[in-house]
Amino acid sequence: MLELKNIYKxxxxxTVNEMCLFKDFNLTVKDGxxxxxxxxxxxxxxxxxxxICGSIPxxxxxxxxxxxxITNAKEFRRNEKIGRVYQNPSLGTCPSMTILENMSLxxxxxxxxxxxxxxxxxxxxYYRELLRPLNLGLEDKMHVKVGSLSGGQRQAMAxxxxxxxPIEFLILDEHTAALDPKTAEIIMELTDKIVKEKKLTTIxxxxxxxxxxxxxxxxxxxxxGESVMDCAGEKKAGLNIxxxxxxxxxxxxxxxx
Amino acid sequence: MKTKTTAKVLGAALLTMALAGITTVxxxxxxxxxxxxxAEHGSLDNCREGFLEGLKEEGxxxxxxxxxxxxxxAADMGTCGQISxxxxxxxxxxxxxxxxxxxxSLYNAALEKEIPVIYTAVTDPVTxxxxxxxxxxxxxITGTSDKLPVKQxxxxxRQILPEAESIGIMYTTSEANSESAVKEYEAxxxxxxFKIETAGITTTAxxxxxxxxxxxxxxxxxxxxDNTVVSSLPTILEMANEAGIPVFGSEIEQVKxxxxxxxxLDYVELGRQTGKMAxxxxxxxKKASEFPxxxxxxxxxxxxxxxxxxxxxxxxxxxxxxxxxxxxxxAEAK
Amino acid sequence: xDFFITIIEQGLIYGILALGVYITYKIxxxxxxxxxxxxxxxxxxxxxLISRGVNPYMTLPIAFAAGALAGVCTGLIHVxxxxxxxxxxxxxxxxxxxxxxRIAGTSNVPLFSKETxxxxxxxxxxxxxxxxxxxxxIVIVILAAVTKLILDFYMKSKxxxxxxxxxxxxxxxxxLARDQGNVKILGLAIANGLVxxxxxxxCQEERVFEISMGTGAVVIGLASVIIGTSLFRNMxxxxxxxxxxIGSVLYKACTAVAMRNFEPQDMxxxxxxxxxxVLLISMERRKKVxxxx
Numbered sequence: 062m063l064e065l066k067n068i069y070k071x072x073x074x075x076t077v078n079e080m081c082l083f084k085d086f087n088l089t090v091k092d093g094x095x096x097x098x099x100x101x102x103x104x105x106x107x108x109x110x111x112x113i114c115g116s117i118p119x120x121x122x123x124x125x126x127x128x129x130x131i132t133n134a135k136e137f138r139r140n141e142k143i144g145r146v147y148q149n150p151s152l153g154t155c156p157s158m159t160i161l162e163n164m165s166l167x168x169x170x171x172x173x174x175x176x177x178x179x180x181x182x183x184x185x186x187y188y189r190e191l192l193r194p195l196n197l198g199l200e201d202k203m204h205v206k207v208g209s210l211s212g213g214q215r216q217a218m219a220x221x222x223x224x225x226x227p228i229e230f231l232i233l234d235e236h237t238a239a240l241d242p243k244t245a246e247i248i249m250e251l252t253d254k255i256v257k258e259k260k261l262t263t264i265x266x267x268x269x270x271x272x273x274x275x276x277x278x279x280x281x282x283x284x285x286g287e288s289v290m291d292c293a294g295e296k297k298a299g300l301n302i303x304x305x306x307x308x309x310x311x312x313x314x315x316x317x318x
Numbered sequence: 319m320k321t322k323t324t325a326k327v328l329g330a331a332l333l334t335m336a337l338a339g340i341t342t343v344x345x346x347x348x349x350x351x352x353x354x355x356x357a358e359h360g361s362l363d364n365c366r367e368g369f370l371e372g373l374k375e376e377g378x379x380x381x382x383x384x385x386x387x388x389x390x391x392a393a394d395m396g397t398c399g400q401i402s403x404x405x406x407x408x409x410x411x412x413x414x415x416x417x418x419x420x421x422x423s424l425y426n427a428a429l430e431k432e433i434p435v436i437y438t439a440v441t442d443p444v445t446x447x448x449x450x451x452x453x454x455x456x457x458x459i460t461g462t463s464d465k466l467p468v469k470q471x472x473x474x475x476r477q478i479l480p481e482a483e484s485i486g487i488m489y490t491t492s493e494a495n496s497e498s499a500v501k502e503y504e505a506x507x508x509x510x511x512f513k514i515e516t517a518g519i520t521t522t523a524x525x526x527x528x529x530x531x532x533x534x535x536x537x538x539x540x541x542x543x544d545n546t547v548v549s550s551l552p553t554i555l556e557m558a559n560e561a562g563i564p565v566f567g568s569e570i571e572q573v574k575x576x577x578x579x580x581x582x583l584d585y586v587e588l589g590r591q592t593g594k595m596a597x598x599x600x601x602x603x604k605k606a607s608e609f610p611x612x613x614x615x616x617x618x619x620x621x622x623x624x625x626x627x628x629x630x631x632x633x634x635x636x637x638x639x640x641x642x643x644x645x646x647x648x649a650e651a652k
Numbered sequence: 653x654d655f656f657i658t659i660i661e662q663g664l665i666y667g668i669l670a671l672g673v674y675i676t677y678k679i680x681x682x683x684x685x686x687x688x689x690x691x692x693x694x695x696x697x698x699x700x701l702i703s704r705g706v707n708p709y710m711t712l713p714i715a716f717a718a719g720a721l722a723g724v725c726t727g728l729i730h731v732x733x734x735x736x737x738x739x740x741x742x743x744x745x746x747x748x749x750x751x752x753x754r755i756a757g758t759s760n761v762p763l764f765s766k767e768t769x770x771x772x773x774x775x776x777x778x779x780x781x782x783x784x785x786x787x788x789x790i791v792i793v794i795l796a797a798v799t800k801l802i803l804d805f806y807m808k809s810k811x812x813x814x815x816x817x818x819x820x821x822x823x824x825x826x827x828l829a830r831d832q833g834n835v836k837i838l839g840l841a842i843a844n845g846l847v848x849x850x851x852x853x854x855c856q857e858e859r860v861f862e863i864s865m866g867t868g869a870v871v872i873g874l875a876s877v878i879i880g881t882s883l884f885r886n887m888x889x890x891x892x893x894x895x896x897x898i899g900s901v902l903y904k905a906c907t908a909v910a911m912r913n914f915e916p917q918d919m920x921x922x923x924x925x926x927x928x929x930v931l932l933i934s935m936e937r938r939k940k941v942x943x944x945x
Contacts, residue, residue, distance in 0.1 A: 136826055137825075137826045137830055137832070140826060145827060152823050155816065155817045155820040155821050157820050158820065166813050166824070166828060169810055169813075170829055171829060172810075174811045175809070175810055177810050178808060179813040390915070392920070394864075394867065394868065394919075395864055395867075399662070400908060400911055403654070404655075404911065418760060419860070422764075425764065426858055426860065430785065445762075447762035447765055448762075456765070492749075494759045
């Protein structure tokens with residue numbers, strides 16, 4: 062379970078550009094929840110993810126993960142339990158290393174990075190098994206550098222890599238936004254499959270309202286650092302795109318985002 | 319009949335020998351030397367000029383029976399090594415190193431090649447391990463040292479400035495020659511009731527600030543043969559003149575540029591002396607390992623009366639009379 | 653013949669330096685100017701040890717460790733002090749000038765009368781008479797080859813993977829629950845260790861320590877890396893490390909040829925021109941992850 066308690070976040074504190082984003086923001090994500098977050102630009106969606114992961118500091122408040130206060134934990138420490146996929150496909154992989162080397166790196170998360178061989182030959186078949194269901198042909202390109210793959214291929218790898226080792230939390234930061242519609246669809250289906258298989262607690266930020274409606278079991282709409290809509294369970298299941306659009310219009314934000 | 323044949327044979331033999339003799343004489347007469355100078359520097363240039371003059375006086379002249387391969391290392395150690403290796407692989411008859419790093423580098427390259435090395439402008443050949451504790455060569459290497467006549471210099475400063483208490487010395491911490499000269503000054507200063515103040519610098523850029531700081535503390539300054547400091551001498555002299563602080567030089571060129579006076583070296587003379595040593599080695603009269611390194615025993619006194627006038631200092635007449643050269647104007651820096 | 657031997661000797665010694673620069677410049681994407689200080693640092697440590705009678709072979713690991721320490725300092729300044737990469741290197745380079753002088757005791761330490769890794773009673777006994785003249789070359793080839801192989805091995809280890817990842821994509825290292833700062837520090841340590849090792853060997857080959865010997869070391873290293881990696885870019889069978897070492901030999905060959913035909917005073921300009929030409933021909937397009945906010 063993840064809890065954000067009384068979060069205060071200012072940008073440019075102490076300057077004329079000081080801007081308060083979160084003022085006493087609270088959010089609880091229960092285990093097994095798949096939370097879709099929507100909202101216009103600047104509403105605080107990505108900032109919220111950054112706060113959870115520790116990429117940006119907060120002025121006050123507490124972040125509690127599984128009962129443990131991680132407010133002051135460094136970003137890389139938090140990542141022991143959190144996996145994250147970014148909007149930019151190249152952020153989840155190493156372009157100058159091969160697919161095999163990337164998979165091996167991800168496979169070693171949580172273990173010692175010592176002087177042992179970087180690639181465990183016995184695991185190669187396992188990596189192929191993981192790549193095969195993607196239907197992208199990556200399993201036959203194990204020695205190809207990731208830098209020469211397409212965005213969609215890389216994002217698929219990033220998703221696999223971030224969920225390869227046991228994690229409790231998956232953070233998806235507009236992870237389909239940079240992909241063409243067809244690839245986005247494939248990645249989204251893959252995401253859903255992985256989340257269900259591994260029973261991951263997930264927060265997905267998206268601008269695609271259809272995905273927000275179709276996937277996940279809870280939906281959160283944010284506006285100016287506040288939650289303006291939060292439905293879970295059956296209420297969420299009954300939602301359709303029009304309902305969300307209506308809400309969007311209600312808060313007089315440009316539509317179609 | 320028999321005697322005739324013998325005579326013929328003898329004659330032929332003699333002729334062959336004579337011819338052989340002539341050819342060998344000719345072959346020996348042609349020399350190739352490699353000169354490696356560590357940096358572009360007035361004193362070092364003078365050394366090289368003097369060296370070639372010295373050789374010429376001994377009948378070895380560039381263009382006639384001498385080919386000179388001259389390389390300047392532009393104060394870079396890596397370049398030094400490359401030049402030395404080039405000379406060694408060209409198998410020159412003699413390698414000449416001007417300044418310590420070049421001398422060391424040549425010696426290193428020559429070790430296995432059996433090419434003699436002659437050096438000059440090496441302040442302390444013993445510390446540089448080019449000579450043993452007794453001053454004898456460590457191998458086929460010898461030359462001349464440009465060790466400063468520190469004693470005479472201190473004596474001279476005392477004579478010109480009877481009231482002075484402290485002498486400032488600016489030097490580059492990376493130049494081994496300067497370091498050892500500073501040590502010598504510090505050791506001898508007490509005998510003449512002087513206190514030595516030093517300012518160590520690393521680059522030319524440090525000079526203005528270091529000079530300023532030093533001039534606030536001292537009554538006069540004296541120069542070493544420090545490459546970095548000497549190359550900025552005009553700047554230093556200008557500041558010193560403003561502050562009314564006399565600056566003593568260490569060799570003729572510095573006095574020419576406006577240093578008050580110097581008990582110093584004449585680098586041309588040093589080079590000439592070295593050239594004569596080299597000639598002996600080239601001609602095969604002596605091996606380099608057979609003579610210890612030499613120094614110029616007699617320091618020569620140089621004085622610049624224009625500089626003295628600017629500072630309002632009177633140089634005792636008996637001193638100007640004994641001077642090797644008196645400059646009556648301040649030369650422009652080259 | 654001697655000419656080529658000299659080029660290979662010098663090229664391989666600087667090849668080890670180039671391997672260090674390869675780690676910082678190519679892998680870590682860190683323009684590390686510490687190199688100009690850690691190269692003479694290795695030499696200073698070596699000179700100090702050898703003149704105190706330490707076995708010359710012991711100087712190799714000790715010089716490496718000293719260089720690694722310098723790298724760690726640069727890393728700490730950059731990572732913990734949040735000082736920009738270029739500045740961190742400049743700070744360390746400047747500091748090392750004094751440290752090197754202190755370690756060596758003076759700005760010029762000759763080692764002519766001392767045993768070195770190239771000239772010692774052990775080698776004299778070991779090598780047959782006929783190969784004695786090539787002793788130096790043999791020792792250098794072995795040292796360069798061993799260093800390269802160890803580095804290759806390391807680059808294939810888990811730790812090496814992490815190092816390669818950090819220059820490529822810091823965020824991935826963080827995502828793997830590793831402190832990317834520490835990985836960078838580790839990389840700088842290895843790089844400067846190699847540079848110091850190169851200085852250690854160079855100082856024993858030249859048999860003298862000179863405080864100014866590091867001037868321009870980073871340029872030589874960069875030029876070697878760029879020549880090596882650009883010229884052999886399309887040869888996939890060749891490892892980048894091999895390419896870098898060959899690049900260093902080529903660079904030394906170019907300067908040696910230039911030296912025969914030009915005045916040494918012009919060498920820096922020729923070096924710069926050579927550098928630029930290789931850069932322009934190869935037109936390196938650096939792949940770098942764009943990190944957006």
